[in-house]
Amino acid sequence: MSKDKNKTDMADAQLDRLMGLYEVPELDADAFNQKLFSRLGQDGAGATNSDNQHIMIWSRPWRFAAFTVVVLLSAGLLFSKDDFEKRDAGQIQTASVSIGVEKTVVPAGNEITDVDRFLNEIIDQDIAVLEYSVAMNTGPEKESATSQEEDQDMPPIDSFLDELLGIESRTL
Amino acid sequence: MPTAPTKARSSKKGAAEPENPVRLSDQPPTPTDQDLMLRIAQQKDQDAFATLVNRYRHKLFATCYRMLGQQAEAEEAVQDSFLKLWNYAKSWDAEKASLNTWLYTITGNTCRDVLRKRKAILVEHDDNRESELPGGQEVVEQKEQARLVKKAINELPERQREALVLSYYQGLSHKEIGAIMGSSPKSIEGLIARARTDLKQQLSFLSEAL
Numbered sequence: 608m609s610k611d612k613n614k615t616d617m618a619d620a621q622l623d624r625l626m627g628l629y630e631v632p633e634l635d636a637d638a639f640n641q642k643l644f645s646r647l648g649q650d651g652a653g654a655t656n657s658d659n660q661h662i663m664i665w666s667r668p669w670r671f672a673a674f675t676v677v678v679l680l681s682a683g684l685l686f687s688k689d690d691f692e693k694r695d696a697g698q699i700q701t702a703s704v705s706i707g708v709e710k711t712v713v714p715a716g717n718e719i720t721d722v723d724r725f726l727n728e729i730i731d732q733d734i735a736v737l738e739y740s741v742a743m744n745t746g747p748e749k750e751s752a753t754s755q756e757e758d759q760d761m762p763p764i765d766s767f768l769d770e771l772l773g774i775e776s777r778t779l
Numbered sequence: 780m781p782t783a784p785t786k787a788r789s790s791k792k793g794a795a796e797p798e799n800p801v802r803l804s805d806q807p808p809t810p811t812d813q814d815l816m817l818r819i820a821q822q823k824d825q826d827a828f829a830t831l832v833n834r835y836r837h838k839l840f841a842t843c844y845r846m847l848g849q850q851a852e853a854e855e856a857v858q859d860s861f862l863k864l865w866n867y868a869k870s871w872d873a874e875k876a877s878l879n880t881w882l883y884t885i886t887g888n889t890c891r892d893v894l895r896k897r898k899a900i901l902v903e904h905d906d907n908r909e910s911e912l913p914g915g916q917e918v919v920e921q922k923e924q925a926r927l928v929k930k931a932i933n934e935l936p937e938r939q940r941e942a943l944v945l946s947y948y949q950g951l952s953h954k955e956i957g958a959i960m961g962s963s964p965k966s967i968e969g970l971i972a973r974a975r976t977d978l979k980q981q982l983s984f985l986s987e988a989l
Contacts, residue, residue, distance in 0.1 A: 621986055622979055626947060628925035629932060631841040632850050639840075640832060643858050647825070647865060 728776070735771055736764070812878035820868040831878075832861055838949065839886050845944045846890040848933040856893055860886045876958060883951075883959045887941055894937060924985060931981040939974035946971050 768776065810818075810830065818827035839860060843853035863885050864871075871881050932940060941960060945951045946967075953964035953971075960967065 618979055618986070619975070622975060622982070623947075625924060625928050625982055625985060626932075626978070628921060629845065629928045630925065631844045634837060634840045634854065636833075636836065639836065639854060639858070640829070643832065643861055644825070644829075646858065646862060647828075 728772075732768065732772065735768070739764075739767060813873050816868055816871055816873075816878060819865065820871075828861075828865055831864070835882055839882065842883065842886055842944055842949060843890055845932065845948055846887075846940060847893055848929060852893055856886065856889045859889045863889070880955060880958050883945065883949075887959060890941075891937060927985065928982065931978050934981070935974050935977055939970050939977065942967050942970040943974040
């Protein structure tokens with residue numbers, strides 16, 4: 608028993624001796640301090656390598672590209688959603704007239720500008736002309752084939768529009 | 780400003796005393812770790828930081844070197860540890876742990892991060908182990924022995940290596956190591972015992988040469 612113990616002690620001593628051979632190289636203190644303080648000064652707070660992992664996303668181009676794509680997609684989705692919501696809310700509405708002319712209606716809640724009024728009047732005039740043509744049983748295709756007599760029977764368009772919109776509409 | 784011992788000066792009876800005698804008690808006392816940490820935490824005092832760096836640099840470097848086995852990596856790990864100290868000085872609680880313990884904990888974590896990153900390299904290194912070890916009968920030079928010891932220590936499991944390094948090379952108690960590694964003193968004792976047994980097995984062929 609004591610023999611075994613002696614053997615173990617001996618082995619421990621041998622191990623200690625061997626471990627003592629493992630020396631640490633000399634550290635250049637000046638270079639170490641210089642580097643450390645330059646790192647401290649570089650980023651103010653002195654970010655460590657592990658801290659830098661948080662901003663690694665910016666230093667890897669493919670990650671940055673992926674991140675940009677995700678942001679752009681999200682932005683695109685948001686905008687399209689916003690557009691749909693606006694349409695649903697009736698901010699831009701299109702009403703189709705039975706004769707095939709689309710009329711833009713500006714909602715009552717929005718401010719109507721002079722341009723809107725002008726466009727609406729133009730559209731109204733177009734509709735009126737078409738309604739008149741339909742009423743007189745004459746389409747655009749028939750016009751080319753109309754005879755001189757038919758032209759004479761038809762009241763002049765200007766007088767019709769004057770009646771419909773008033774004489775002042777000519778100045779528009 | 781040169782200072783003279785008070786005792787020598789007082790022995791000269793009748794000699795003209797300077798108007799503002801400088802006594803030993805006027806010398807600023809060596810600042811404690813706690814004072815320095817307070818200055819770093821509150822004022823970001825770089826002088827205090829430099830004092831702490833000079834105080835702990837070599838101890839931490841020796842630990843990191845024996846944990847990592849590479850000088851450049853060890854230096855980098857020590858720098859990272861000091862920068863963590865600078866950044867998180869406020870989080871150190873003197874009542875919970877001494878600065879020594881706190882710094883060794885930071886350093887240990889930093890070294891573990893480094894080891895995790897280069898695990899693949901270590902695996903490759905492992906493949907060459909058999910071919911590098913000489914036969915048991917061969918007498919090796921002291922330098923070669925040191926290289927083999929270093930290699931054997933580097934091949935120990937992380938926790939065993941850390942416990943062994945802190946115990947054998949830094950002379951810390953099992954209780955202190957337990958506080959650093961977050962284990963009980965008993966389990967630290969077990970880790971060190973296993974580490975030593977592993978080393979004995981790995982280095983057994985060298986016993987003939989000793």
